[in-house]
Amino acid sequence: MNAPGVPETRELSYAQAIREAMDIALAEDERVVLMGEDIGVYGGAFQVTGDLVEKYGTERVIDTPISELGGAGVAVGAALTGLRPIFEFQFSDFATLAMEQIVNQAAKLRFMLGGAVSVPVVMRFPAGSGTGAAAQHSQSLEAWLGHVPGLKVVQPSTPEDAKGLLLAALDDPDPVMIFEHKLLYKSKGRVPAGRYATPIGKAAIRREGRDMTIVATSIMVLKALEVAKTLEAEGIDAEVIDLRSIRPIDRNTVLASVRRTGRLICVYEGVKTLGIGAEISAMVAESDAFDFLESPIVRLGGAEAPIPYNPELEKAVVPQIPDILDAARRMANGQV
Amino acid sequence: MPVEVIMPKVDMDMIVGKIMAWHVAPGEAVVKGDPLFDIETDKAAMEVEAPASGILHHTVGEGAEVAIGQPVAWLYAPGEIVGDAPRTNSEPAAKMAKAPRPPAPEKAGAEPTTNDKFRASPRARKMAQQKGIALDTVMGSGPRGRIQSMDVQDHIEAKSTTPAAPAKNTGALHITRSKGGNGIPFVLLHGFAADAASWASVETHLSHRPVIRIDLPAHGRSQLHAPPSFKDLASRLRSAFDMLDLETAHIVGHSLGGALALAIADTRPRKVSGLTLIAPAGLGPDINGDALNGICRATRAESLGPWLKTLVADDKIVSDGYVRAAMQTRENADLRAAQRTLADTLFPDGVQAFDMSGPLDRLDVPTRIIWGKQDRIIPWKHALRARGQVALHLFERVGHMPQIEISEEVGKLIATPL
Incomplete structure (x- = not known):
C-alpha cells in the first residue's frame, strides 16, 4: 500500500525500465514509433525492445535494413514530418555510420530553417566496454555527440533514470541521444510505475x-x-x-x-x-x-x-x- | 638560466650541512634524480639528488660547511655559456630563519626556492587574502610544500592563541638515517612516549641495510603538537613515508608505531615489502592506561621509574641510571603536555580508541608479529587475532619492549627475510 500521491515502485532491470518507458509512450501517443535493426521479432540486439512488436505490430515497431545511415535518415525524416521516432542502434559504435543524419541534419535543421521546424527524434545507443566485443563494438562515443550544439546527450546510470530520461526525451522537441551502457542492462533498481520524466540537464x-x-x-x-x-x-x-x-x-x-x-x-x-x-x-x-x-x-x-x-x-x-x-x-x- | 643546487634542510635543527663528497665532477652531465652529493650533519648523513638535469659547475669544495638554502653548485643546460657563478636566488639563511617558509624542507634535492612564487592551493590563497595573511608567513604541509587552507587556518589559530607559537601541524617529521647499508631499507617507527633512540640496541643487527627512523609527532625531535585524531596521526606518518620517496621498505613498528606501520601499509601496499610489528597497538581495546598516564605525567626520575619498570618483564633492566636518562629526554614540559594530549586522544579512559585489525586482515604484505608474553602494557593475546599468514614470535619472560629486552633475538628476526 502506498500513501496517496506516492507512486508505486517495483524492482526492474535497466532494460525492463527502458522497455516500460517505450511501452507507455507507444500506448499513450500514436505518433511514437520504434525503429532499428532487429528490434522486431528478434527483440533487439540486447533484447531491450523485447516483445513490443507483438503488442504494437510491425507498423509501429519497425525493423530497418542494415544501414545505419538509411535508418537514421528515415527516423529524422519521420520526426520532421510529425512522428516521434525512437531509433535504436545495435551498438553506439555504428553512430559513426549515421553521423551525417545526426550531426548535419538532426542537430542543424531547426537553426537552418529559422525555427520553423524541429526534429523530435530520440536515438538510443548501447555503449561501453566489458562484453568482450572488442574495438568496433565497445566504444564510448558520447563526448563526440556531446560536442554538437543542437543535440541533447544523456547517460542514465539507474533503471529509474533510464525510464525517466527516455520519457523526457520523447517530450523534448529536439533530438536527444541516449547512451546506455551495455553492462547496465541487467542492473536492477526501484522504478516508479506509470509516466514520469527525469529532467534532462540535471545531475x-x-x-x-x-x-x-x-x-x-x-x-x-x-x-x-x-x-x-x-x-x-x-x-x-x-x-x-x-x-x-x-x-x-x-x-x-x-x-x-x-x-x-x-x-x-x-x-x-x-x-x-x-x-x-x-x-x-x-x-x-x-x-x-x-x-x-x-x-x-x-x-x-x-x-x-x-x-x-x-x-x-x-x-x-x-x-x-x-x-x-x-x-x-x-x-x-x-x-x- | 642555470639551475641552482642548494644545501637542503634534512633535519629540524640543522643550520649548516657539510659537503662530504661529490658524485659528479664539475663539467660532467647529470640527469634529474641522480645522486649528486653527500652531506653530513651532526646527526645524519644523506645523499642529495640532482634537482634538474644539466651540466654541473661552480661546485663548493668537499669538506665545506654551507648554510641551508645556500647554493652549492649550478646546473647548466647543454650549450649554455658558463661564466662566473651566478648570483644566488636564495634568501640569506638568517632571513629565512626569521620568516620560515621552506617548501618541503625534508625532501632531498628540493627544487630551488624562488622568492616570488610558491605553491599554495587556490583555496588557501583566497582564505589568506580574506583574512589579510601574507602567505609567505605560512608553512605548507601539502605535497611539495603546498600551502593548503588547513595551513592558513592553523596559522590563524596559532597566532590567536600564542603570538610567538610556530605554525602547528606543519613541517615534516624528524627523520634520521643510518650511514651505509644496501638493499631494501628498514623504516623504524617507535612507540608512544619513546623516540627514535629506542631502536639503538636493535640497530646493530640491521646495519647491512639502510635504516631510517621517524620520530612521531609530539615525540623526540618532531614538532611537539599532538595530532587531533589517530587518522591525522596516521596521515602525518603517511606523508613522512611518502616524502622518503622509497621504492619499497620494510616497516618496523613498536606499539603505537606498529599500528601506524599497519596504517601506512594499508594505503601504500606496493611500497611496503614487509612488516614487523612489535607488541603493536590497535589490535584490541585493552591497554595499561595507568602506566601511560604515569609515564606522561612524571616530572622526576622517582615518579617515572616505577612506571618504566612495568614496560619490561625483568625490573633489573631499568636501572636508576636508565631512569635518569629517560627522564632527561622528557624534561621538556611541552613534550610532556603534547604527549598527554595525544594519550587522551588515542587512549581515552585507558582504551585503545582505534582499531587496526581490519588492515591486518586485508593486508597482502608479509608480516610478522613479535610479542613478549609478560607484556603488562598491551596483552600479548591481541596477537592471536592475526590471520594464519602472519608469523607470530612470542617470547617468554619478555615484556612490552622486546627490542630492548632481547635486542639480539629481535634484531636477528627483523633482519631475517619474511
Whole structure:
C-alpha cells in the first residue's frame, strides 16, 4: 500500500525500465514509433525492445535494413514530418555510420530553417566496454555527440533514470541521444510505475560527502559509489555526482559541490583526452569554484587505445574500482 | 638560466650541512634524480639528488660547511655559456630563519626556492587574502610544500592563541638515517612516549641495510603538537613515508608505531615489502592506561621509574641510571603536555580508541608479529587475532619492549627475510 500521491515502485532491470518507458509512450501517443535493426521479432540486439512488436505490430515497431545511415535518415525524416521516432542502434559504435543524419541534419535543421521546424527524434545507443566485443563494438562515443550544439546527450546510470530520461526525451522537441551502457542492462533498481520524466540537464548527487567530489557518468557512477563506500570505512567522505546529462551539463550542481569539497575527480569511460572530464575540469577552472580548489583536479578516463579483445586488457583500458580508489586515497592523503 | 643546487634542510635543527663528497665532477652531465652529493650533519648523513638535469659547475669544495638554502653548485643546460657563478636566488639563511617558509624542507634535492612564487592551493590563497595573511608567513604541509587552507587556518589559530607559537601541524617529521647499508631499507617507527633512540640496541643487527627512523609527532625531535585524531596521526606518518620517496621498505613498528606501520601499509601496499610489528597497538581495546598516564605525567626520575619498570618483564633492566636518562629526554614540559594530549586522544579512559585489525586482515604484505608474553602494557593475546599468514614470535619472560629486552633475538628476526 502506498500513501496517496506516492507512486508505486517495483524492482526492474535497466532494460525492463527502458522497455516500460517505450511501452507507455507507444500506448499513450500514436505518433511514437520504434525503429532499428532487429528490434522486431528478434527483440533487439540486447533484447531491450523485447516483445513490443507483438503488442504494437510491425507498423509501429519497425525493423530497418542494415544501414545505419538509411535508418537514421528515415527516423529524422519521420520526426520532421510529425512522428516521434525512437531509433535504436545495435551498438553506439555504428553512430559513426549515421553521423551525417545526426550531426548535419538532426542537430542543424531547426537553426537552418529559422525555427520553423524541429526534429523530435530520440536515438538510443548501447555503449561501453566489458562484453568482450572488442574495438568496433565497445566504444564510448558520447563526448563526440556531446560536442554538437543542437543535440541533447544523456547517460542514465539507474533503471529509474533510464525510464525517466527516455520519457523526457520523447517530450523534448529536439533530438536527444541516449547512451546506455551495455553492462547496465541487467542492473536492477526501484522504478516508479506509470509516466514520469527525469529532467534532462540535471545531475544527481548520489552520495553527499565533504572531502572530495567525484563526478562520474554512466557505469562509472556505480563504481564511484562502491569506492565511496570503501573510503567511508577509511574516514574519507566522498561526494558522488551522477552527471546524467553531458549536453547540457549541470554546471551549478558540479560547481557548488567543488566549492564545498575543494577537490575534484572526474571518472568516465570515454577516452580521457578531450573528453567529458576535460570539460568538467575546464568548467571549474573557469569559474569562481577555482578559488575553492585545494589540490589539482584528477581525471580518470579511457586509455589512448582502441578497446582490446583480450579480457584483461579490456579491463585495463577503462577506469576500474581500484584505479578510482587509488586516486581518491592519493587525493585525500595529500599526494596530489 | 642555470639551475641552482642548494644545501637542503634534512633535519629540524640543522643550520649548516657539510659537503662530504661529490658524485659528479664539475663539467660532467647529470640527469634529474641522480645522486649528486653527500652531506653530513651532526646527526645524519644523506645523499642529495640532482634537482634538474644539466651540466654541473661552480661546485663548493668537499669538506665545506654551507648554510641551508645556500647554493652549492649550478646546473647548466647543454650549450649554455658558463661564466662566473651566478648570483644566488636564495634568501640569506638568517632571513629565512626569521620568516620560515621552506617548501618541503625534508625532501632531498628540493627544487630551488624562488622568492616570488610558491605553491599554495587556490583555496588557501583566497582564505589568506580574506583574512589579510601574507602567505609567505605560512608553512605548507601539502605535497611539495603546498600551502593548503588547513595551513592558513592553523596559522590563524596559532597566532590567536600564542603570538610567538610556530605554525602547528606543519613541517615534516624528524627523520634520521643510518650511514651505509644496501638493499631494501628498514623504516623504524617507535612507540608512544619513546623516540627514535629506542631502536639503538636493535640497530646493530640491521646495519647491512639502510635504516631510517621517524620520530612521531609530539615525540623526540618532531614538532611537539599532538595530532587531533589517530587518522591525522596516521596521515602525518603517511606523508613522512611518502616524502622518503622509497621504492619499497620494510616497516618496523613498536606499539603505537606498529599500528601506524599497519596504517601506512594499508594505503601504500606496493611500497611496503614487509612488516614487523612489535607488541603493536590497535589490535584490541585493552591497554595499561595507568602506566601511560604515569609515564606522561612524571616530572622526576622517582615518579617515572616505577612506571618504566612495568614496560619490561625483568625490573633489573631499568636501572636508576636508565631512569635518569629517560627522564632527561622528557624534561621538556611541552613534550610532556603534547604527549598527554595525544594519550587522551588515542587512549581515552585507558582504551585503545582505534582499531587496526581490519588492515591486518586485508593486508597482502608479509608480516610478522613479535610479542613478549609478560607484556603488562598491551596483552600479548591481541596477537592471536592475526590471520594464519602472519608469523607470530612470542617470547617468554619478555615484556612490552622486546627490542630492548632481547635486542639480539629481535634484531636477528627483523633482519631475517619474511
